[in-house]
Amino acid sequence: MPIHAGQLLMVDLPGPVLDADSAQYLKEHHIGAVCLFGKNVQDERQLRALCRDLGAVLGEHALIAIDHEGGAIVRMKFWPVPPSAMSLGAADDVQLTRSVHAANARQLRSVGINWNFAPDMDVNVESANPVIGVRAFGEGVDLVTRHALAASEGLSSEAVAACVKHFPGHGDTHLDSHLALPRVDKPLSELEATEFAPFRAAAAAQVPAFMTAHIIYPALDSQHPATLSRAALTGLLRKEWQYEGVIITDSMGMRAIDDNYGRGPAAVQALAAGADMVMALGRREAQLATLESVSEALADGTLEAEQMTRSLERLHLLAQRFPATTHPDARLDTDAALYSEAWTRGLCTVRGAVPPPSGQPITVIAPREEARQNVSEAGLPARDLARRMHAHFEVELIEYDDPAHLDWPALSADLKAAGRLSVLATTGRHRQPALRAARPDLHLCLYNAYSVLDVDAPALVSFGAAPAALDAVMGWLRGEVQAGGTLPFTLE
Template sequence: MGNSVGNNVSSTDNKSDPRGKLSAARRIAGQLIMIRMPGTVLDEDTAQFLRDNHIRAVCLFRQNMVNAEQLSKLTADLRAVMGPNALIGIDQEGGAVVRATWLPAPPAAMSLGATNDVALARAVGAAVARGIKSLGFNWNFAPVLDLNNNPANPVIGERSFGSDPQRATELALAWMAGSLEEGVACCVKHFPGHGDTHVDSHRDLPTVAKSRAALDALELAPFKAAMSAPAMMSAHIVYPALDPEHPATLSHKILTGLLRKEWNYRGVIITDGMDMHAIAGRYGVGNAAVQALAAGADMVMALGNRSTQEETLVSLTMALATAAGGSELGSAALAARLARLDGLAASYPCAAGAYPFLAEAADEHLMADAWRRGLTLVGNPQPLAAGTRIRLLACADAAGDGVAEAGLPAEAIAAVLARRYDVELVTFEGDDSFDWASLPDDDRVVILASTTRLRYGEKARKNWRPDLHLALWNPFQTLDIAAPALITYGFAAAALEAVADWLAGSLEACGKMPVTMKSETQ
């Protein structure tokens, strides 16, 4: 599928032929969006939609994945339809945010932050790339450059490498370097920074009301240091010091004024998902897509259903067909966008190949070691002797959080502990509705396993204390529960095995918390 704009919307023929002008605009519009698709096979209807609209970019999720054989065929079929300039993306960050769950499970960014080992971060980034490249992906929406300096942040948490801008940046860029060496493009996110928010942009529109000087010192610093990144994802957040009217995704002042002109960024700019409520619920997906391109984005992530994708295409087609020549939607600007996207695909071509057995085995070992090295203690928790009688408390619902597609079932951690201990599992639907005082006062050691991202409410915070807290997802939950804690920053199988080894006294927890742990009231 060619990406030429030689017969683009500004050609003389198109000016005298409205139908041809719209057709050319639709062809270009399709090349500037990334979609998601249903199912685990490329059905003919979806294939025809891709062909008809010249779509060259797809992002895949767990709903599209069964195993390596199925996924490799799906990406091969997508390449056959979308052509050599195809961009096939995935969110394989690590920790809770992974899509292909059978690959060696990478630790969360904050776990790597806890190890404070740049070489390890680079090795993990390379291993992630080897795995997803073998499945036919050429674009990974990672690493996260957000600095998590807000314990109340509901969506970033352990996805961040830490709160110190210099160290977090060094670790993130090392992770990216490893990926690039293995031939997978990275997309750093979420510019200009999603760390200091208490609202999830999947659900509403956050605001970061800091001065430009404060943003330069913290949020913006990692992104300014990442000008070599092949791609950057915009955040659906308002930064009044940068643009008091528009979220970054729709802001010409931020995407073009700051990123392109002030910082001279030359990589691809892609939006975060335009189906997120911060955008779709306020601006409408079609109108917002036009605004994002007018602001300076190169590609719009149209991750909604077919109807919202159609709405996006129609709105972009009309806008491109009527755009002034010198505008951000004019022919010169469109040619520059397509050149950047073509360059990304050319530099990082996607073609599935077998994951070498020895490399996969080595990567499994690498990831397990990284999880173990990230284990972090709060207070002075102690290992437990074999046969100890334990009462394990965990949330009954292992739901994801909209970004992570699933949490950890309570039974999973119970099964790990039951190999060594006498475990009684008690589950609760919600911590504020659970009667913490109903637990018997007996000889069992009480362990709380935090298996979801949600912070704890006042009822649990004020009225209850376990003997040990296993924080298996969100490290900031240790601020809620006044108990000695072991933090894993994630719940992959290797993380649970590390917990078991620490409890048995055969593993030391050497991680250092890479964020400032203070309650929101301090």
Template sequence: MTPTDFGPLPDPGALTMVDIPGPVLDAGTAEHLRRYGVGAVCLFGKNVQSPGQLRTLCADLRAVLGEHALIALDHEGGAILRPQFWPFAPSAMSLGAADDPALTEAMNAVLARQLRAVGVNWNFAPVLDVNVNPANPVIGERAYGADPEKVTRHGRAALAGHAREGVAACVKHFPGHGDTFQDSHLTLPRVDKPRAELDAGELVPFRALLDATPAVMTAHIVYPALDPEHPATLSRPILTGLLRDEWGYGGVIVTDSMGMQAIDAHYGRGEAGVLALRAGADLVMALGQRAAQEETLEAIAAALRAGEVPDAGTKLGRLRALAEKYPSQDLPLPDLAADRPAVTLGWARGLTGWRNPVAPPPGSRIRLVAHRTPVRENVSEAGADAETLARDLGTVYAVDLHPFDSPEELDWAALEGGDVPVVLATTFRHRQPALRGARPALHLALYNPYAVLDVDAPAVLAYGFRPEARAALLGWLRGERGLPGTLPFGM
């Protein structure tokens, strides 16, 4: 399929983003991209091995995608970081706890600088969801907090950090994924709030930051007050009526992955892709197996031929303008490791105390209770395992490690007996009902910060498990630093 198949119309791939199978651009995948005129690719952990490899991959993609190539990555900070070789910037909620917009701008500049160095020119961040639901299974520490004004303040700083480093940011998940108890990767959530409540909450950051927002990513969520029938990704009243017409937004609108069950389990891939474009999206994220990508691409091609996407040229113009303003470039690789001290300090500034925690004296013996082998869940990476935590804490204490495979197996009466204080480290993506009522001497909340609502103990919230977050926490345990963060959500 070539551009001449459509005359003046764009190729279907010009309005479609796909992913690729591995860390190199193989000949078959390159031909697939050329055949459909694909202009945008989203990279994942499967595509990342080293800085040099990633730089080569981006150069190879540019050669195929063309001068308006858009190469994207989910590079939020915290748990949402695919490369494992750069300093790990703090999670959004850690920055919300520190509540210093200058720090947020600096840490987002680190994120953007990392991507720009290898040729990635589009970051799917920052998250502007207002996380008001402690049971939210997918946002949590990815949000700056539960206050719309705080999210707005830090969202603006994050956008400024990206802009100063020349990488396009993309706010998400519009109109908001912060008040759901379901994960749109797995099902189709609803947010049943009246318009006035949405205007005062979820919509505040998105609307306030439109002037600084290069791109918006949609949420696969039904908002009956805005559209009782379709999720936002497929909703013309939301994407065109609200975002374009009422608010006057002129930037790029990209869908979240159309392979998520919120869409895939309710619509055909091709049907959903066309519906998203007709609703107002400029770019459809058609991720997954080659057959699923082709189903979307062929459906969009048919819709273009039938005149069902009359503003296709306008959509293409927005995408090209984004790529021209934030080009993917072949740059020398800088020494990004130099950012590690600043990143560690950034995590340290978010450390937050809950119920006046007191560290055991350095050099004393502790009993560490931790999950043996955390696993990756959907978009988030796996937390630190028990052995890693024991090695870390072993630099401060004599550690008796008590690893567990499931929190249901823990016998707290037995664990709490004796003179050795019990330190529980939680590294779960989700809250664990089995930990309710547990009473260790100290709780280290290294992932989901809302775990402190379940464990009946003084706690330190780190808002993340990355090496720099753990280094910051060790500084507190040694008595070298305090707990300056302020809880960014209500209890």
């Protein structure tokens, strides 16, 4: 039976329903998998209908995927939000991590999603990493390995395929591969001891799937990013580590690939290097260009038939093991309590932070808005935080758009003279070097945990600002809960 290019590709859809044109497109090109994003999600009923329609079109080997990491990487706002990986790393209870990811899988399985692009297995050793941060469990190899494997087990236990990412490691980069092509210039011995170690354990455990990183590792391949590198995918992962599961690329629409290699040629190169499936996301014309390039490579033998047949077998086995069937009766009623417990157990204090006295006049200083960026959701608006705090404190709010415009010495002097406690909240995905001049009485670190390195002040770290995380923060501020987590990276 001939292999069709579309069977080796994953695409995305334009909206929340499977319209007739999209359905015909999927059928005509024998597309094997679909990745869902926020644009495809409205509510639970709609999402279940979409997945049911996709399953009918894609057939018995349907793979329906989504990024449901937790924290700021979620697409479904109608369910309780799971804790971020770093929150779980701070709690450091692998059974809790397993239970949380089993609950994540129940959510996905209830609507018919059978593949979760999680957990993140990066060892986040770069505090200025612009794209990983709290998506990782922490900076320790052992910590990341234990929790990522537990997360994978939790997902599999509830019939959803896990996909560890971003092989062979995105934790030591200064660039975001959505925007540029990063390099990790480390000797092989150092890579093996750090970045590679969790992924080597995942290969030994034969986790269901690996996602590749669009990053050049000169110690492996001086010319090609891992996604396009036969040395990385076939030499290291398949042959040396004996991994037999599915290898899927990260989105080929990311500029690390699109700007440097082109969608179609890169897709062919990724498949030839050892990937089983290419994420051909984005505009329909880009998807068609990828289909055309892969079809030509199949026809002229550039892509070896035996290798592509084996890839298709792996993809079919994945779909057989994790069927894309809806489970509308899945019990999700205990998930909210589990997530609340997990967010609370991840709370960390640094530099001796203590809650303010009840009734203490407080001035909250926070960014006005934090926009959504790439894969991550938007940060917490300043007014939403102030509104929550009003219930327990007399709160004044100072909103800012650019922290460089804040006159911290003058602000601190004025607040001290007025008898007001200064509470700085950081709510954005990226660190803000301009905050190094800040000296608040208390720092609420509600998104990028590494902001505690910029603000030299007592701090409460929540690793996220989901509703349950904010409930935990408010519980600590009221003196009702303890912050028992351990910061999973070095406080420089």
